[in-house]
Amino acid sequence: MAQLAIELRNVSKKRRNKTIGPLNLGLPKGHIIALVGQNGSGKSTLLQMLLQLTHPEEGEILWFDKAHSEGIPIEVRQTMAYVPENSLTEENHWSAEEAAAFRSLWYPQWDQPYFQELMHTFEVPRNIKLGKMSKGERRKFEIAATLAAKPQLLLLDEPSSGLDPFAWKAMIEALRKYMDQHDATILISTHIVDEVRRLADYIVLMHKGQLLGMADKDSLFGAWSEVWVNVADQEELAELATELPGTLNHTMDGKGVASFVTGQFEQIEKRLHHMGVKVVKSRVLELDEILGLWTQGYRPILVDDKKGD
Numbered sequence: 001m002a003q004l005a006i007e008l009r010n011v012s013k014k015r016r017n018k019t020i021g022p023l024n025l026g027l028p029k030g031h032i033i034a035l036v037g038q039n040g041s042g043k044s045t046l047l048q049m050l051l052q053l054t055h056p057e058e059g060e061i062l063w064f065d066k067a068h069s070e071g072i073p074i075e076v077r078q079t080m081a082y083v084p085e086n087s088l089t090e091e092n093h094w095s096a097e098e099a100a101a102f103r104s105l106w107y108p109q110w111d112q113p114y115f116q117e118l119m120h121t122f123e124v125p126r127n128i129k130l131g132k133m134s135k136g137e138r139r140k141f142e143i144a145a146t147l148a149a150k151p152q153l154l155l156l157d158e159p160s161s162g163l164d165p166f167a168w169k170a171m172i173e174a175l176r177k178y179m180d181q182h183d184a185t186i187l188i189s190t191h192i193v194d195e196v197r198r199l200a201d202y203i204v205l206m207h208k209g210q211l212l213g214m215a216d217k218d219s220l221f222g223a224w225s226e227v228w229v230n231v232a233d234q235e236e237l238a239e240l241a242t243e244l245p246g247t248l249n250h251t252m253d254g255k256g257v258a259s260f261v262t263g264q265f266e267q268i269e270k271r272l273h274h275m276g277v278k279v280v281k282s283r284v285l286e287l288d289e290i291l292g293l294w295t296q297g298y299r300p301i302l303v304d305d306k307k308g309d
């Protein structure tokens with residue numbers, strides 16, 4: 001079994017009038033895991049619990065196989081770094097250099113030349129206080145400082161929020177390079193489909209305070225297809241729908257072309273061939289469409305399903 005960086009066991013947290021959880025999840029070490037879900041689904045709450053910035057009412061969290069109910073010890077905290085959704089105001093009166101000097105005292109692995117390199121690559125302004133930086137500039141500093149701490153566990157809460165396309169690309173490259181060179185684990189909360197596509201090994205979906213599971217990105221991206229076929233009329237489409245179980249969203253245009261969505265394209269294609277129905281074209285669904293189906297209950301194959309194989 002893969003070693004876990006983080007494990008959640010029946011973790012529940014009350015938030016005003018809703019409860020986040022019970023959450024059960026194992027984050028495999030050495031991978032990038034994208035945490036996705038609609039606004040308010042509980043992603044930031046989950047990240048904050050992993051930092052003990054907030055505490056669950058029930059359940060247990062393990063960091064590298066250990067529960068730290070008395071507080072995460074310093075030597076473990078020093079292997080963790082966090083980009084919060086909103087930057088902390090405590091550092092507002094410092095320049096990037098001053099904040100880096102402070103952080104370097106906290107993180108024994110702090111790599112100053114690497115910090116400078118990232119600041120240069122991200123084009124972060126040097127001579128202004130963090131509190132005076134634009135949202136994107138501040139974000140770039142936060143990402144540079146997080147990586148320079150050389151953590152084993154990076155918790156990134158919408159790190160690309162406010163980044164321009166150049167900075168975004170530089171961030172993606174920096175994170176990839178970091179993963180190539182270190183045995184680290186990244187949990188990244190994001191709404192950006194392209195970020196998931198380029199970075200993630202696994203995708204964890206949260207929906208209304210619940211974890212719907214963790215899927216392998218490569219199998220998830222190819223999971224669903226939309227297929228267009230030639231049919232004579234609505235009646236033939238209805239017949240086809242009953243002949244092809246598990247197909248969804250059947251629609252028809254006025255020109256004898258019908259479309260539907262399937263999670264078993266290869267089998268369906270063979271079946272259509274036997275039935276003499278012509279496939280006009282097909283496409284693989286985009287991640288947002290796949291996540292939409294997942295939240296409606298059309299679950300993909302999950303990592304946990306594979307464990308039983």
Ligand SMILES: Nc1ncnc2c1ncn2[C@@H]1O[C@H](COP(=O)(O)OP(=O)(O)OP(=O)(O)O)[C@@H](O)[C@H]1O
Nearest residue numbers: 015016018037038039040041042043044045046085
């Ligand atoms: N400090 C808090 N006190 C009470 N309720 C909170 C607090 N923080 C968040 N919530 C509520 O908990 C729920 C989950 O919020 P959370 O910020 O974890 O969601 P999210 O998935 O990160 O959302 P987004 O994508 O908008 O950042 C929301 O309904 C939110 O209103």
